Amino acid sequence: xxxxxxxxxxxxxxxxxxxxxxxxxxxxxxxxxxxxxxxxxxxxxxxxxxxxxxxxxxxxxxxxxxxxxxxxxxxxxxxxxxxxxxxxxxxxxxxxxxxxxxxxxxxxxxxxxxxxxxxxxxxxxxxxxx
Numbered sequence: 001x002x003x004x005x006x007x008x009x010x011x012x013x014x015x016x017x018x019x020x021x022x023x024x025x026x027x028x029x030x031x032x033x034x035x036x037x038x039x040x041x042x043x044x045x046x047x048x049x050x051x052x053x054x055x056x057x058x059x060x061x062x063x064x065x066x067x068x069x070x071x072x073x074x075x076x077x078x079x080x081x082x083x084x085x086x087x088x089x090x091x092x093x094x095x096x097x098x099x100x101x102x103x104x105x106x107x108x109x110x111x112x113x114x115x116x117x118x119x120x121x122x123x124x125x126x127x128x129x130x
Contacts, residue, residue, distance in 0.1 A: 001056045001057060001058065001111065002020065002056050002057070002058050003018055003019060003020035003021075003056040004018070004019045004020075004055070004056050005017070005018055005019075005046060005050075005055050005056060006019065007042060007043065007046065008026070009032070012031050012032055012033055013029045013030065013031055013032065014029065014030055014032050014039060014042075015027045015028065015029045015030065016042060020056075021111075058084075060084065060085050061082050061083070061084045062082065062083045062084075063080050063081070063082050064080065064081045064082065064083065064095075068128075069081040072095065072128055072129075072130060073095070073097060073130065075097075075098075078098065078099075079098050079099040081095055081096055081097065082095070082096045083095050083096075083120050084096070092119060093119070093120040093121070094117040094118070094119060094120060095117060095118050095119075095120040095130055096115040096116070096117055097115070097116045097117060097118060098115075098116060100113040100114060100115050101114050101115065101116055102114040118130040
């Protein structure tokens with residue numbers, strides 16, 4: 001995740017917050033009863049209209065389908081697998097295996113996760129391999 005978007009409701013008021021690694025940015029506050037149309041538009045946009053990239057998902061990460069993950073890893077069901085590029089100028093890609101093995105629970109942390117990964121490569125016949 002590059003950032004997260006959330007609705008904050010406090011009493012009869014609400015606002016939208018965008019949380020990233022550096023800060024939180026809040027929209028102006030609205031009364032959910034006096035500004036009911038705004039409240040409905042915000043909820044509908046977040047729940048139905050926005051793509052996962054618009055909600056903060058990193059566009060360089062690709063989540064594998066269940067069939068693709070089974071073909072690649074042999075695992076059925078369970079935690080979704082994702083293919084992510086290395087940072088910097090490297091062309092290597094990594095595939096997550098299973099759930100995170102460690103997650104930061106710090107309130108002021110940066111959302112760090114540690115995953116078991118295997119290198120993801122395209123074979124000569126363009127079939128992905130680990």
